[in-house]
Amino acid sequence: MSIFVPNKVYLRGILLHYFIQKKSAAEAHRILVQTYGDNALSDTTCRDWFRRFKNNDFELEDKERSGAPKKFQDKELEQLLDEDPSQTLSELGKILQVDESTVSKRLKGLGMIQKQGHWVPYELKPRDVERRFGTCELLLQRQKRKGFLITGDRYRLQLMCLSRTLKEKRPLYAQRHDKVISLHDNARPHVAKPVKTYLETLKWEVLLHPLYSPDIAPSDFHLFRSMAHGLADRRFHSYEEAQKWIDSWIALKDMSFFRRGIHVLPERWEKVVSSDGQYFK
Structure with missing residues (x-):
């Protein structure tokens, strides 16, 4: 019995179908991996095609390529x-269909550097410096006024699932006036209007x-940084295999590990304030 092996154009057609269905590139990639396994397009390729769409x-x-090097605009x-x-x-x-050195040179020209695995401006604009300074100053005042209790940073869990689990496992959850305090970055899924609206219905404080502040996001400077060591030289052959490894890695960490990442936040806020909003070492 012959086994169907999809070609690139066939898989791109499936991506276009999911794009029209308003699914994200990540969702489309996950479905491809579940269906076609090792024959699926990579996550990077899926995002590239969604960008084209x-x-x-x-x-x-595939478009015909000339012998001249590929060029791209800064934008x-x-x-x-x-x-x-x-x-x-x-x-x-x-x-972008260029080599890494070309990207590196262009990033340097744009004044971008990596911090906690994120590309950020080497020199922050005055408004960004002011925003970092002001935000951390407000957070420090809040911490002194209300104490320090932040749940979360495992934003990958769906908000509805998290709320339901809290109600099931913590009977007094609905009666607590402070409920949940959420801290997440400015990634588009986190600041999308449906997410903001749902958080308002939950009455959670955000x-x-x-x-440009991965240095004060526990997921970046603590959780993912530690996870990266465990992922070194590891290869996964399916989405399920990667998910199983991540679930196992998180399950093996005790509560003190997650508390450390959260409890060090005031110290990092103070460093931002003492650095007048600039990045600290």
Whole structure:
């Protein structure tokens, strides 16, 4: 019995279908992996094609390439970083169809550096410095006034599922006036209107978080940084395999690990304030 092996154009057609269905590139990639396994397109390739579709480029066949090196505009690179500032040089190079050194030089020219795995401006604009300083100052005042209790940073869990679980496992949850204090960054899914509206219905408090500040996000400076060590040289062959490893890794961490990442926040806020909003070492 022959086994169907999809070609690139066939898979791109499926991506276009999911794009029209208003699914995200990540959702489309996950479905492809579940269906076609090792024959699926990579996550980076899926995001690249979704970006083309958003620019009204629906041609699924490979375009003829000339012998001249591929060129791209700064705004293309800036758009990719705006969509996901955690992309690696390799991922950016594949999307833009250039080598890593070309991307690295262009990033340097744009004044971008990596902090906690995120591309951020080497020199913050005055308004960004002021925002970091003001936000951390307000957070420190809040911490002194109300004490320190932040639940979360595992934002990957769906909010509805988290709320339901809290109601099931903590009978007094609905009676507590402070309920949940959420801290997440400014990634588009986190600040989307449906998410904000749902958080308002839950009456959860969302802490302020300034732009270009992975150094004061526990998920970046603590959780993902630690996870990266465990992921070194590890390869996964399916979405389920990766999910199983992550679930196991989190389950093996005791509560003190997560508390450390949260309880060090006031110290980091103070460093931002003492640095007048600039990045600290």
